[in-house]
Structures are given as C-alpha cells and as structure tokens.
Amino acid sequence: MLLEINPEHPEPRKIQQAVDVLEKGGLIAYPTDTVYGLGCDLMNKNAIERLYQVKGMQKNKNLAFICHDLSNITKYAVVDNSAYRMLRHYLPGPYCFILQATREVPKIVLAKQKTVGIRVPDHPVIIALTLALGRPIISTTAARPGGDPFIDPAEIRDEFKGLDLVLDGGVGGDVPTTVVDLSEGNVEIIREGAGPIQSFLDPASRRR
8 A cells, every 4th residue: 555644744643554554564665864665563573574575585685673763772783882973973864884783683684693784764754653663663675686776656566565555755765875884893884875985984074
C-alpha cells in the first residue's frame, strides 16, 4: 500500500499506521535524508528474514540500525568517548557509522566481525517513526543488490512485492550514505556517499 505523508510535518496518524505495520512484523519503505529505505522491527526475526528475501540480499550483507538520536545508540553499539564526539558532530546526517556491537543486538543481523551500522537520518518522517516505535528500525537501501536506489515511491512498491506499506514522502535521493568504520578505533571511509568526507581527512576540523 502507498501512503502519502508530509515529508516535513508527518501526520501522527500516518506514523502510527506505519508503527502498527512494523509491530505486526511487516515491512515498510520510507524516505530518509539520502535515499528511500526498506526496513522492519529490529526485534522481529521473521521480519528481518523477509527483508533479506524481499530485497534479494544475501544474509552476510550488513543492515543498518536507524535510531532517533544518540540516546539509544549505546544499547546496541560500543561507543567510546572519541566515537561519541564524532557521532555527535555528524549526526543527524547522511552517514552510517560502523561500531562494535553489544550483546543486545540480535544475532541474525550481526556481521562476522560483530559490528553494527548506526544511522540517525536528518529526516522528520523516519525520526518520527523510530520515536513512535520506541526502538531502532533495521534498514537497507531501496535498491536491488548492485543496483541504483529507486527514487519513486510507486516504483518501490511495484519492485519490492513483499512490502506491506510504502510511506510516500515524494521523490527520494539517489546517493546513499557515506559509510565510516570506527570499529577498530580509527577512522576508515568504507563508502563515499552523500556525506562529505573532507573533515574526516582533516581531523582538526572536527574539533571546531
């Protein structure tokens, strides 16, 4: 189902409709500050397995956690002082940070390296959704493996037949997040995307 939603001031009734779908183990699509995402409830194993199937993605590929702010990140990721300063500087924003996972993370979404990807998008719809759900959404780009992101919500609905709901916030972006690995204690750019990387290359600028 396609549900139009105000991208700047999402209607609470529509957010609750999406939360109801998630709590029943459903899969949804939603706008973010970069590209549309596909996601489900972090705590629903069956939904996570369906998410892999619907996207056509192998289970050794990582999914990201979308959190509403930094307050609940430490439940799922090990964040030392240096990493926290960096997350506070760049989030919310178009970045995904890879960190060591805590024991709270379901095994089905853990990489072999026991790491997780953390996102706090700068977009009212997905932030309202995670706030209303009360826990992170497990997320992946609305794209086929190796393909470009879909930007049209109607195309997303038609392409990914297993989705239960598509929140239509208008045409989405086509450049995914910048992925930054902090899991080994240093900064490694895994993928350059929508988030600028120049300040990572110039550490002094992060202290301004």
